[in-house]
Amino acid sequence: MKKIMIVCIMAAFAACKQPAQKQDKTPIENSADKTVYTCPMHPEVAELKPGTCPKCGMDLVAKED
Template sequence: MKKAIIIGIMAVLAACSQPAQKQEKTNTPTTNNQTVYTCPMHPDVAELKPGTCPKCGMDLVEKQD
């Protein structure tokens, strides 16, 4: 009985000690008929003008709907 309680407590502590999943901010601008540029490798990156991806440095391309 003690062993089961100790195992249960250890399982709860192990689950609580896991780092929370980091949610990435999406930088998607809201536009009305404006061209949006995005990274081919990071579709969560979106800009209103051409440039380079802040994550990997690739050229941003026009987003295809």
């Protein structure tokens, strides 16, 4: 009985799980004449102005071409 209950609960959580949202934006790297700042530890983070990484808090650095 416990196994059936656990399986039902797991199925309910799996059904309620929302899919990850896709970014429909144009990648920042394609912006012409703009300096792109990125995190040394998380290269997928790209911003158009200096600041800190939202994942780890490190300072963003200018991306080299």
